[in-house]
Amino acid sequence: MFPDIDMDRALSIGALAKRSGTNPPTIRYYEEIGLVRRAERRDGGHRTYGDADLKRLTFIRRCRELGFPIDQVRSLVDLLENGARSCLDARDLARRNLEDVQTKLAELKVLEAELAKLVNDCDAACAGGPGPDCVILEDLTQTRARSCCGPKAA
Amino acid sequence: MFPDIDMDRALSIGALAKRSGTNPPTIRYYEEIGLVRRAERRDGGHRTYGDADLKRLTFIRRCRELGFPIDQVRSLVDLLENGARSCLDARDLARRNLEDVQTKLAELKVLEAELAKLVNDCDAACAGGPGPDCVILEDLTQTRARSCCGPKAA
């Protein structure tokens, strides 16, 4: 599945990045802000990582993709590490995030409709002429849309 | 409709902000980056605005809400100002943005499903116990989900 990648420990930062779906600078950044532990080093100073690090970083990246801000990811990592708190904490975190995502979805749907209308109106009414009166521009000033792009002119 | 607001010129920055749906610092910021023209000042140094500014700022805010980055808004403002370029430019800009929004929508829908599943799984399987094996945490490391939160414990 990953033929080019060494399956056991001692991953370089580049290999870890590739396998976890991040970038080397991002990993260094996460180390700097304490989101991942300080990596062990080789003699030359290069960072080395093992499978546990890969798992952790994958977890973090997935959380980020799901829209959790770093602070919440920190809590989740914490939960994962010490396992001392209730599983319900994690569920509630996910639930709150789900609500956020649903809100964002609703907003985006409105935007989609508005943009689609804009494009559509212009397609219907414009003929490519110069556009001080273009519906798109006029619509966006929230005054009522008038004719688009003046009289048709190929 | 806006009983507390003076309908003609000489709006203060606060009044302009309120009517355009922005904040005073944001307006100053826009002035600083050259997105809006430098405001005229009263003797005391306070900025004053007129209806043209309100229209322009409303336009900008709407563009921002529609997800256009500042640079694109700048182009659109430009179009609005000199009206020299084709209306089709505006439409294409809107169209590209629409595509972005649709992509984002699709991604968010996937996220929504994933989060909903997470929450649901945990509701179904968790009993609130301490959670090193919680599905949420395990799912996110992309290993297969196992039992949630160990044996049920109130």
Add this chain to the structure above:
DNA sequence: TGTAGGACTTCAAGTAACTTGAGGTTCAAG
């Protein structure tokens, strides 16, 4: 074994798009 060049190192600054804070001035109402 030498070497070329790709990957790594650190540190600093840049990015987007504002927001927040400090410290001081001006305006409008009573």
Add this chain to the structure above:
DNA sequence: CTTGAACCTCAAGTTACTTGAAGTCCTACA
């Protein structure tokens, strides 16, 4: 004329990284 809200400027903070400079290390190939 006073008081307090709103304004002013300038600087720094925010989020989550990315990019750049200048230098070191590692590995594969000849």
